[in-house]
Amino acid sequence: MSKYILMVFAGACSYGILSSLAKLSYAEGFNAAQVSFVQALLGAGVLWVIVFFQKKKTALISAKNWLLLSLTGAAIGLTTFLYYLSVKYIPASIAIIMLMQFTWITVLLDWYLLKNRPGKRLLISIACILIGTMLATGGITAATALSLKGICIAFASALLYALYIVANSKVGKDIPDIKRSAITVTGAAVSILLINCHQLTSGLPLTSDFFKWTGLLALFGTIIPPVLFAKGIPKIGASVSSVLMVAEMPVAIICASLLLKEQIHCMQWIGIAIMLCAIVYLNMHSGDK
Numbered sequence: 001m002s003k004y005i006l007m008v009f010a011g012a013c014s015y016g017i018l019s020s021l022a023k024l025s026y027a028e029g030f031n032a033a034q035v036s037f038v039q040a041l042l043g044a045g046v047l048w049v050i051v052f053f054q055k056k057k058t059a060l061i062s063a064k065n066w067l068l069l070s071l072t073g074a075a076i077g078l079t080t081f082l083y084y085l086s087v088k089y090i091p092a093s094i095a096i097i098m099l100m101q102f103t104w105i106t107v108l109l110d111w112y113l114l115k116n117r118p119g120k121r122l123l124i125s126i127a128c129i130l131i132g133t134m135l136a137t138g139g140i141t142a143a144t145a146l147s148l149k150g151i152c153i154a155f156a157s158a159l160l161y162a163l164y165i166v167a168n169s170k171v172g173k174d175i176p177d178i179k180r181s182a183i184t185v186t187g188a189a190v191s192i193l194l195i196n197c198h199q200l201t202s203g204l205p206l207t208s209d210f211f212k213w214t215g216l217l218a219l220f221g222t223i224i225p226p227v228l229f230a231k232g233i234p235k236i237g238a239s240v241s242s243v244l245m246v247a248e249m250p251v252a253i254i255c256a257s258l259l260l261k262e263q264i265h266c267m268q269w270i271g272i273a274i275m276l277c278a279i280v281y282l283n284m285h286s287g288d289k
Contacts, residue, residue: 007232008244011225016251018221019092020259022084025213032084033196034204038214040077040189043222047182054178061175061183068171069180073187075164080221081192082157089150093262096252097136098154100275103129103246105162110238113166121281125243128278135271136249165245168229169238181226188222246275 025035086095104126111117172180233241250272256262
Protein backbone atom coordinates (compact mmCIF):
# COMPACT_ATOMS: atom_id res chain seq x y z
CA MET A 1 0.00 0.00 0.00
CA SER A 2 2.80 2.46 0.87
CA LYS A 3 4.20 2.39 -2.70
CA TYR A 4 0.89 3.51 -4.16
CA ILE A 5 0.44 6.17 -1.49
CA LEU A 6 3.85 7.55 -2.46
CA MET A 7 2.84 7.62 -6.14
CA VAL A 8 -0.28 9.67 -5.48
CA PHE A 9 1.62 11.94 -3.09
CA ALA A 10 4.38 12.57 -5.67
CA GLY A 11 1.82 13.29 -8.38
CA ALA A 12 0.12 15.84 -6.15
CA CYS A 13 3.45 17.56 -5.41
CA SER A 14 4.09 17.75 -9.15
CA TYR A 15 0.74 19.47 -9.64
CA GLY A 16 1.68 22.01 -6.98
CA ILE A 17 4.22 23.65 -9.28
CA LEU A 18 1.72 24.40 -12.04
CA SER A 19 -0.06 27.55 -10.84
CA SER A 20 3.19 29.46 -10.44
CA LEU A 21 4.42 28.34 -13.86
CA ALA A 22 1.10 29.38 -15.43
CA LYS A 23 1.19 32.80 -13.79
CA LEU A 24 4.78 33.33 -14.93
CA SER A 25 3.70 32.50 -18.49
CA TYR A 26 0.93 35.16 -18.28
CA ALA A 27 3.63 37.74 -17.57
CA GLU A 28 5.02 36.96 -21.04
CA GLY A 29 1.66 37.54 -22.74
CA PHE A 30 0.18 34.05 -22.91
CA ASN A 31 -3.26 33.06 -21.59
CA ALA A 32 -4.97 30.14 -19.82
CA ALA A 33 -6.58 28.69 -22.95
CA GLN A 34 -3.30 28.62 -24.85
CA VAL A 35 -1.09 27.14 -22.15
CA SER A 36 -3.61 24.57 -20.87
CA PHE A 37 -4.42 23.28 -24.37
CA VAL A 38 -0.82 22.97 -25.57
CA GLN A 39 0.18 21.49 -22.22
CA ALA A 40 -2.42 18.72 -22.66
CA LEU A 41 -1.54 18.27 -26.34
CA LEU A 42 2.18 17.87 -25.62
CA GLY A 43 1.45 15.50 -22.74
CA ALA A 44 -0.83 13.34 -24.88
CA GLY A 45 1.76 13.24 -27.67
CA VAL A 46 4.54 12.05 -25.35
CA LEU A 47 2.33 9.40 -23.75
CA TRP A 48 1.16 8.04 -27.11
CA VAL A 49 4.78 7.81 -28.30
CA ILE A 50 5.58 5.75 -25.20
CA VAL A 51 2.55 3.52 -25.89
CA PHE A 52 3.63 3.05 -29.52
CA PHE A 53 7.15 1.92 -28.59
CA GLN A 54 6.08 -0.42 -25.82
CA LYS A 55 7.05 -3.99 -26.69
CA LYS A 56 4.18 -5.57 -24.81
CA LYS A 57 1.02 -5.66 -26.89
CA THR A 58 -2.28 -5.21 -25.07
CA ALA A 59 -5.84 -6.16 -25.87
CA LEU A 60 -8.06 -3.76 -27.76
CA ILE A 61 -9.91 -1.25 -25.63
CA SER A 62 -13.69 -1.23 -25.90
CA ALA A 63 -15.56 1.81 -27.18
CA LYS A 64 -17.18 2.14 -23.75
CA ASN A 65 -13.82 2.35 -21.97
CA TRP A 66 -12.53 4.83 -24.55
CA LEU A 67 -15.54 7.04 -23.88
CA LEU A 68 -15.33 6.75 -20.08
CA LEU A 69 -11.59 7.45 -20.01
CA SER A 70 -12.04 10.39 -22.39
CA LEU A 71 -14.73 11.84 -20.11
CA THR A 72 -12.42 11.32 -17.14
CA GLY A 73 -9.78 13.22 -19.08
CA ALA A 74 -12.28 15.97 -19.86
CA ALA A 75 -12.81 16.44 -16.12
CA ILE A 76 -9.09 16.90 -15.39
CA GLY A 77 -8.63 18.99 -18.53
CA LEU A 78 -11.30 21.46 -17.51
CA THR A 79 -9.96 21.39 -13.95
CA THR A 80 -6.60 22.53 -15.30
CA PHE A 81 -8.07 25.23 -17.52
CA LEU A 82 -10.28 26.70 -14.79
CA TYR A 83 -7.48 26.54 -12.24
CA TYR A 84 -5.13 28.40 -14.57
CA LEU A 85 -7.87 30.91 -15.34
CA SER A 86 -8.50 31.56 -11.65
CA VAL A 87 -4.91 32.68 -11.01
CA LYS A 88 -5.56 35.53 -13.42
CA TYR A 89 -7.97 36.99 -10.83
CA ILE A 90 -6.65 35.82 -7.47
CA PRO A 91 -3.19 35.01 -6.03
CA ALA A 92 -1.84 31.55 -6.82
CA SER A 93 -1.60 30.81 -3.10
CA ILE A 94 -5.35 31.45 -2.71
CA ALA A 95 -6.30 29.59 -5.89
CA ILE A 96 -4.72 26.41 -4.57
CA ILE A 97 -6.58 26.77 -1.26
CA MET A 98 -9.88 26.89 -3.15
CA LEU A 99 -8.87 23.95 -5.32
CA MET A 100 -8.20 21.95 -2.15
CA GLN A 101 -11.92 21.95 -1.42
CA PHE A 102 -12.00 18.92 -3.70
CA THR A 103 -11.05 16.92 -0.59
CA TRP A 104 -14.42 17.01 1.12
CA ILE A 105 -16.29 17.05 -2.22
CA THR A 106 -14.53 13.82 -3.22
CA VAL A 107 -15.44 12.11 0.04
CA LEU A 108 -19.10 13.10 -0.41
CA LEU A 109 -19.11 11.85 -4.03
CA ASP A 110 -17.30 8.64 -3.08
CA TRP A 111 -19.83 8.04 -0.31
CA TYR A 112 -22.90 8.90 -2.39
CA LEU A 113 -21.94 7.38 -5.76
CA LEU A 114 -19.70 4.45 -4.78
CA LYS A 115 -21.10 3.73 -1.30
CA ASN A 116 -17.65 3.97 0.31
CA ARG A 117 -18.50 5.19 3.77
CA PRO A 118 -15.60 7.24 5.19
CA GLY A 119 -13.94 5.86 8.32
CA LYS A 120 -13.14 7.77 11.51
CA ARG A 121 -9.48 8.36 10.69
CA LEU A 122 -10.33 9.79 7.29
CA LEU A 123 -12.95 12.11 8.79
CA ILE A 124 -10.45 13.34 11.41
CA SER A 125 -7.94 14.05 8.64
CA ILE A 126 -10.52 15.97 6.63
CA ALA A 127 -11.55 18.00 9.66
CA CYS A 128 -7.91 19.00 10.19
CA ILE A 129 -7.62 19.88 6.52
CA LEU A 130 -10.67 22.16 6.69
CA ILE A 131 -9.29 23.89 9.80
CA GLY A 132 -5.96 24.31 8.04
CA THR A 133 -7.74 25.68 4.97
CA MET A 134 -9.53 28.32 7.01
CA LEU A 135 -6.25 29.48 8.50
CA ALA A 136 -4.40 29.30 5.19
CA THR A 137 -6.81 31.73 3.54
CA GLY A 138 -5.84 34.39 6.07
CA GLY A 139 -9.28 34.49 7.68
CA ILE A 140 -12.67 35.89 6.66
CA THR A 141 -11.52 39.50 6.49
CA ALA A 142 -8.77 38.72 3.99
CA ALA A 143 -11.10 36.52 1.93
CA THR A 144 -13.69 39.28 1.40
CA ALA A 145 -11.09 41.40 -0.41
CA LEU A 146 -10.57 38.73 -3.09
CA SER A 147 -12.17 38.59 -6.53
CA LEU A 148 -15.47 36.69 -6.31
CA LYS A 149 -15.13 35.65 -9.95
CA GLY A 150 -11.71 34.15 -9.26
CA ILE A 151 -12.97 32.34 -6.17
CA CYS A 152 -15.94 30.85 -8.07
CA ILE A 153 -13.74 29.71 -10.97
CA ALA A 154 -11.29 28.06 -8.56
CA PHE A 155 -14.14 26.33 -6.70
CA ALA A 156 -15.54 25.02 -10.00
CA SER A 157 -12.12 23.52 -10.71
CA ALA A 158 -12.29 21.80 -7.29
CA LEU A 159 -15.63 20.21 -8.17
CA LEU A 160 -14.29 18.89 -11.47
CA TYR A 161 -11.15 17.64 -9.74
CA ALA A 162 -13.29 15.64 -7.32
CA LEU A 163 -15.21 14.10 -10.22
CA TYR A 164 -11.90 13.17 -11.87
CA ILE A 165 -10.59 11.43 -8.75
CA VAL A 166 -13.76 9.38 -8.25
CA ALA A 167 -13.89 8.41 -11.94
CA ASN A 168 -10.17 7.61 -12.08
CA SER A 169 -10.53 5.24 -9.15
CA LYS A 170 -13.00 3.07 -11.08
CA VAL A 171 -12.71 3.55 -14.85
CA GLY A 172 -10.49 1.30 -16.99
CA LYS A 173 -8.63 -0.34 -14.11
CA ASP A 174 -7.68 -3.32 -16.31
CA ILE A 175 -6.04 -1.09 -18.97
CA PRO A 176 -2.23 -0.60 -18.80
CA ASP A 177 -1.31 2.59 -16.97
CA ILE A 178 0.49 4.39 -19.82
CA LYS A 179 -2.26 3.71 -22.37
CA ARG A 180 -4.90 4.64 -19.83
CA SER A 181 -3.10 7.91 -19.14
CA ALA A 182 -2.67 8.63 -22.87
CA ILE A 183 -6.41 8.29 -23.49
CA THR A 184 -7.22 10.41 -20.44
CA VAL A 185 -4.86 13.23 -21.40
CA THR A 186 -6.16 13.13 -24.98
CA GLY A 187 -9.66 13.65 -23.58
CA ALA A 188 -8.30 16.57 -21.57
CA ALA A 189 -6.85 18.21 -24.69
CA VAL A 190 -10.08 17.76 -26.65
CA SER A 191 -12.22 19.21 -23.85
CA ILE A 192 -10.02 22.31 -23.52
CA LEU A 193 -10.11 22.78 -27.30
CA LEU A 194 -13.91 22.53 -27.40
CA ILE A 195 -14.37 25.02 -24.56
CA ASN A 196 -11.92 27.51 -26.07
CA CYS A 197 -12.28 26.79 -29.80
CA HIS A 198 -13.15 30.40 -30.66
CA GLN A 199 -10.10 31.73 -28.85
CA LEU A 200 -7.71 29.01 -30.04
CA THR A 201 -8.70 29.14 -33.73
CA SER A 202 -7.16 32.61 -33.93
CA GLY A 203 -3.76 30.92 -33.63
CA LEU A 204 -1.11 29.96 -31.09
CA PRO A 205 2.10 31.86 -30.30
CA LEU A 206 4.57 29.27 -31.60
CA THR A 207 7.66 30.76 -29.98
CA SER A 208 10.48 29.27 -27.94
CA ASP A 209 9.25 31.07 -24.81
CA PHE A 210 5.77 29.64 -25.27
CA PHE A 211 7.06 26.08 -25.64
CA LYS A 212 9.37 26.60 -22.67
CA TRP A 213 6.39 27.19 -20.38
CA THR A 214 4.01 24.69 -21.98
CA GLY A 215 6.77 22.04 -21.99
CA LEU A 216 7.31 22.47 -18.26
CA LEU A 217 3.57 22.49 -17.63
CA ALA A 218 3.16 19.33 -19.72
CA LEU A 219 5.94 17.53 -17.82
CA PHE A 220 4.62 18.37 -14.34
CA GLY A 221 0.92 18.45 -15.25
CA THR A 222 0.05 15.96 -17.99
CA ILE A 223 2.89 13.42 -18.11
CA ILE A 224 4.14 12.66 -14.59
CA PRO A 225 0.92 12.98 -12.48
CA PRO A 226 -1.52 11.06 -14.75
CA VAL A 227 0.82 8.07 -14.91
CA LEU A 228 1.31 8.06 -11.13
CA PHE A 229 -2.41 8.60 -10.47
CA ALA A 230 -3.46 5.91 -12.96
CA LYS A 231 -1.39 3.37 -11.04
CA GLY A 232 -1.90 4.65 -7.50
CA ILE A 233 -5.50 5.87 -7.19
CA PRO A 234 -7.21 2.55 -8.10
CA LYS A 235 -5.10 0.78 -5.45
CA ILE A 236 -5.85 3.08 -2.51
CA GLY A 237 -9.29 4.45 -3.44
CA ALA A 238 -10.73 7.88 -4.17
CA SER A 239 -11.21 9.11 -0.60
CA VAL A 240 -7.68 8.35 0.63
CA SER A 241 -6.28 9.73 -2.64
CA SER A 242 -8.17 12.98 -2.18
CA VAL A 243 -6.52 13.52 1.20
CA LEU A 244 -3.03 12.64 -0.05
CA MET A 245 -3.42 15.05 -2.94
CA VAL A 246 -3.72 17.93 -0.48
CA ALA A 247 0.10 17.83 -0.64
CA GLU A 248 -0.37 19.93 -3.76
CA MET A 249 -1.32 22.89 -1.58
CA PRO A 250 1.86 23.45 0.48
CA VAL A 251 3.96 22.89 -2.64
CA ALA A 252 1.91 25.46 -4.56
CA ILE A 253 2.10 28.02 -1.76
CA ILE A 254 5.84 27.58 -1.33
CA CYS A 255 6.31 28.01 -5.10
CA ALA A 256 4.09 31.11 -5.08
CA SER A 257 6.24 32.55 -2.32
CA LEU A 258 9.57 31.73 -3.96
CA LEU A 259 8.76 32.26 -7.65
CA LEU A 260 5.99 34.87 -7.59
CA LYS A 261 7.08 36.66 -4.40
CA GLU A 262 3.55 36.40 -2.96
CA GLN A 263 3.50 37.27 0.72
CA ILE A 264 2.48 34.36 2.93
CA HIS A 265 1.56 35.32 6.50
CA CYS A 266 2.27 33.38 9.67
CA MET A 267 -1.37 32.25 9.99
CA GLN A 268 -1.21 30.73 6.52
CA TRP A 269 1.93 28.78 7.36
CA ILE A 270 0.19 27.44 10.48
CA GLY A 271 -2.70 26.30 8.29
CA ILE A 272 -0.28 24.55 5.92
CA ALA A 273 1.40 22.81 8.86
CA ILE A 274 -1.94 21.51 10.14
CA MET A 275 -2.76 20.12 6.71
CA LEU A 276 0.59 18.40 6.44
CA CYS A 277 0.08 16.84 9.88
CA ALA A 278 -3.26 15.50 8.67
CA ILE A 279 -1.55 13.86 5.69
CA VAL A 280 1.11 12.28 7.92
CA TYR A 281 -1.59 11.04 10.30
CA LEU A 282 -3.41 9.37 7.41
CA ASN A 283 -0.25 7.75 6.04
CA MET A 284 0.67 6.32 9.44
CA HIS A 285 -2.64 4.47 9.48
CA SER A 286 -3.22 3.91 5.77
CA GLY A 287 -4.56 0.44 6.36
CA ASP A 288 -7.52 1.86 8.28
CA LYS A 289 -9.51 4.43 6.37
